Amino acid sequence: MDYSELSDKAAENMRLALPLMKKHGVPMTPDNYAVWYEHVSGANAELSEKLQAMLTDNPILTESQCTGVYEQFFNVEKELVQVVEMRQELARLLKEVISFVYSTVAQTDRSNNHLAELLTRINRDMSPQEVHEVVEQILDETRQAMSNGEQLTERLNTAVAEVQTLKKELDQSKREAKTDTLTGLANRKAFDELVTKVTQDADNSGLDVCILFCDLDIFKEVNDKHGHLVGDQVLKVVSNTLKDSVKGRDLVARYGGEEFSIILLNTSLQNAKILADNIRKEIASKRIQRKDTRESLGQITMSFGVARYVPTEGVESFMQRADRALYMSKRKGRNCVSEAPPPII
Numbered sequence: 031m032d033y034s035e036l037s038d039k040a041a042e043n044m045r046l047a048l049p050l051m052k053k054h055g056v057p058m059t060p061d062n063y064a065v066w067y068e069h070v071s072g073a074n075a076e077l078s079e080k081l082q083a084m085l086t087d088n089p090i091l092t093e094s095q096c097t098g099v100y101e102q103f104f105n106v107e108k109e110l111v112q113v114v115e116m117r118q119e120l121a122r123l124l125k126e127v128i129s130f131v132y133s134t135v136a137q138t139d140r141s142n143n144h145l146a147e148l149l150t151r152i153n154r155d156m157s158p159q160e161v162h163e164v165v166e167q168i169l170d171e172t173r174q175a176m177s178n179g180e181q182l183t184e185r186l187n188t189a190v191a192e193v194q195t196l197k198k199e200l201d202q203s204k205r206e207a208k209t210d211t212l213t214g215l216a217n218r219k220a221f222d223e224l225v226t227k228v229t230q231d232a233d234n235s236g237l238d239v240c241i242l243f244c245d246l247d248i249f250k251e252v253n254d255k256h257g258h259l260v261g262d263q264v265l266k267v268v269s270n271t272l273k274d275s276v277k278g279r280d281l282v283a284r285y286g287g288e289e290f291s292i293i294l295l296n297t298s299l300q301n302a303k304i305l306a307d308n309i310r311k312e313i314a315s316k317r318i319q320r321k322d323t324r325e326s327l328g329q330i331t332m333s334f335g336v337a338r339y340v341p342t343e344g345v346e347s348f349m350q351r352a353d354r355a356l357y358m359s360k361r362k363g364r365n366c367v368s369e370a371p372p373p374i375i
């Protein structure tokens with residue numbers, strides 16, 4: 031079978047994942063397939079490390095180990111109906127392909143046995159007619175085997191194309207699940223996930239991680255005076271300013287209504303405070319106008335809370351401190367930056 035024309039990675043991953051699952055005694059369920067596909071694709075280092083660690087203890091995985099990995103890395107998606115539907119589709123596809131592979135293998139076995147049996151019948155004493163009959167049967171069997179092989183290749187090609195489409199849709203819905211629809215920024219879920227990860231990393235590396243919590247000042251007045259649509263326009267302008275103010279490695283998220291949060295990697299507290307103050311000035315200097323009437327909305331300002339992660343304090347304490355710093359800025363009269371108090375460890 032020539033797979034060289036199959037469209038790239040998905041085919042490769044499918045070919046790698048199935049034998050590995052067999053080797054490690056992993057039941058061929060869609061959930062397990064999702065885990066092993068992710069593993070062989072090399073896209074999820076954490077998942078691969080987890081599998082490697084389990085396999086070091088025992089090369090055959092138990093059912094509960096398999097479920098455990100799936101739950102850890104994929105279960106979040108269960109919340110999304112669309113993703114559930116895609117999984118069901120993948121399950122159907124996988125079931126169909128596996129049963130097709132099995133039936134082709136069974137047919138090939140039968141075919142091989144028949145061919146072996148035909149070969150044993152060939153001997154010197156056969157009449158030309160008998161030789162002719164056996165040769166005809168061998169030819170029939172060979173044609174059948176070739177046609178089975180072609181059908182299998184064709185079905186696998188279709189399956190690979192379907193898996194690719196599903197994967198694209200899955201990637202898209204994963205992205206959407208972590209994006210705020212109004213501003214296009216990362217949402218709170220994305221922020222929470224990343225801040226948890228980078229603080230855990232910082233526990234080991236000691237590298238600087240800072241967060242900024244920022245909140246629009248007296249934003250209710252904008253909404254009350256100009257309406258929610260204009261308020262939304264302000265949120266978009268502010269989002270763009272925040273996004274343009276940080277480096278590609280940093281994450282800007284819309285944390286809630288008019289509250290934003292930023293993760294700054296490899297950034298000292300001093301530099302985080304300077305950055306926050308620059309953003310503050312940039313926003314305060316803008317003169318946003320209503321799109322429809324060109325009426326000025328007056329000065330829009332933001333308050334900021336800045337915190338640097340202290341290794342081992344934990345993500346909750348870190349976020350609480352940043353939140354407290356933001357609250358301090360509000361109490362000081364708004365449109366300013368405050369540094370978080372040290373953690374209580």
Ligand SMILES: Nc1nc2c(ncn2[C@@H]2O[C@H](COP(=O)(O)OP(=O)(O)OP(=O)(O)O)[C@@H](O)[C@H]2O)c(=O)[nH]1
Pocket residue numbers: 212245246247248249250251253257258259260261262265286287288360364
């Ligand atoms: N237009 C719009 N407004 C929003 C959105 N989410 C939250 N808000 C508004 O943001 C305002 C927040 O009001 P408050 O919590 O009282 O805070 P504030 O008026 O900004 O005052 P301080 O935070 O104390 O400076 C409310 O009017 C919310 O309706 C949104 O998606 N769009």
